[in-house]
Amino acid sequence: MNAVIASTRAELLRLRKWPSMWVLLAAWIVLNLVFVYVFNFITFKTGGTTDMASSAPPDVLLVQMLPSAVPQVFTQGMAMFGGALMLILGALTIGSGYGWGTWKTVFTQGPSRSAALAGTLLALLTVVIGLVLTVAAVDVGVATVIATVESEPANLPAASAMLKALASGMLILAMWTVAGVLVGALARGPALSVGLGLVWVLVVENLLRGVAAILDPVSVVTDFLPGTAAGSLAGSLRDFGGDTTPGVLNILDGGTSVLLLAAYVAAFAAGTIWLVRRRDVN
Template sequence: MTDLLASTRAELLRLRKWPAFWIVLGTWILLNLTFAYLFNYLAYTTGDSSRMSDGQPREVLLQLMLPSAVPEVFTQGMAMFGGALMLVLGALAVGSGYGWGSWKTVLTQGPSRAAAIGGVVISLALTVIALVAVAFVIDTGVAALIASTEGQPLTLPAVSRILLGILTGSVILGMWTLAGAVIGAIARSPALAVGLGLVWVLVVENLLRGVAGIFSPIKTLTDYMPGTAAGSLAGSLRTTGGPATPGVLDVLTRTESLIVLAAYIAAFAAGTVLLIRRRDMV
């Protein structure tokens, strides 16, 4: 346990000192604010909602920008775009150790392999939870500013709704982060891992879901893919009508989505640990 805690602290320090870490997290926060609030607010204030918000009424746009809608709004982009960025982070965090040769140093001179690899997994999990919490606070602040500007009540969502939103975001982004980590361990290369992961998230799953519409035997498979489960969990929070968000689905129920994503998280974490622990670093 002491080695695990020391490895986790060391990995958190490495991530904090790594520019790529802050670039990925900052990019997600910026994209989240841009698509969730900036475009909708421009469409609302200009009255031109035909392009930026798929023709949604101004009343719907305003409801989506109020504090009470934050739990559902800030999770909508996580299923695809946020997930893709966090997959990149996981792939870089694990795959870079092979490119730099740091895994050889850590695993030959540091603590046990299990502790060293466990520290990476735990540090990524803590990063995801912190990112989701920060995104929620920032979105709430922006929503409160918009509500004050437009003379709307500053009604916060219920505590249960807040916790559900944070849990949903943590599970979705956590699954994609660990998916990147296991791909990094398989590929042993950050560049290859990032490329393979992005192709899967942005291309392969969408193509398979499209094929499932005309070839029913693979529909069962596509219904339980990582992207489908993540999109269904994000979609389960929707209560206000609004523009369709890429990657947000309603294929699985919330319970089914949580179970599937929990299974993927466990499999990806275990796969990362086993691959690095049992394979030669040469």
């Protein structure tokens, strides 16, 4: 346990001083604001529609931008775009260690491989928690400003709804982050692991779900893919009208999605540790 704690602290120090991590986290915060608030606000004020904003009526758009709607909207982009960025972070964290040769040093001179990887996973989960809390706080702040500008009630969301949304966001991003860690361990390099991860998140799962719409037997597999579980959990939090955000689905119920995502997190983490322990350090 002491080795795991020490590895976690060391990994947190490395991540804190790593510009790539801050770029990825900042990119998601900016994208979240742009797609959830900026485009919708422009559409609401102009009374038109854009390809990047919801085609919902203006009154629905305004409701989505109020503080009370934050639990419903701030997870909507996590299923695909936010998840893709966190998968990149996980893949780079592990893959770069192979590219730089640092894992060889850690595995031969430092703590056990299991302790080192457990520390890395815990550090990344800490980053996920911090990111979700930051995004929620930013969204509440921006929504409050919009409510004030439009002379609407700036009622804060219910505590239970906010806690549910926070837990859902952490679980979705944790799953994609740990998936990136596994891909990074498989590829043992940053470029290939990032490429493979993005192809899976943005292309493969969507193509498989398209095939499942034509061939029903394929849905036995596609209904339980990682992206399906993440999208279904995000979709279970949403009860307003309008177009669906890419990646947000209604295939599984919330409870099933939570169990499936938790199983994926455990399986990806265990698979990474098993794989690294079994392979040569080179």
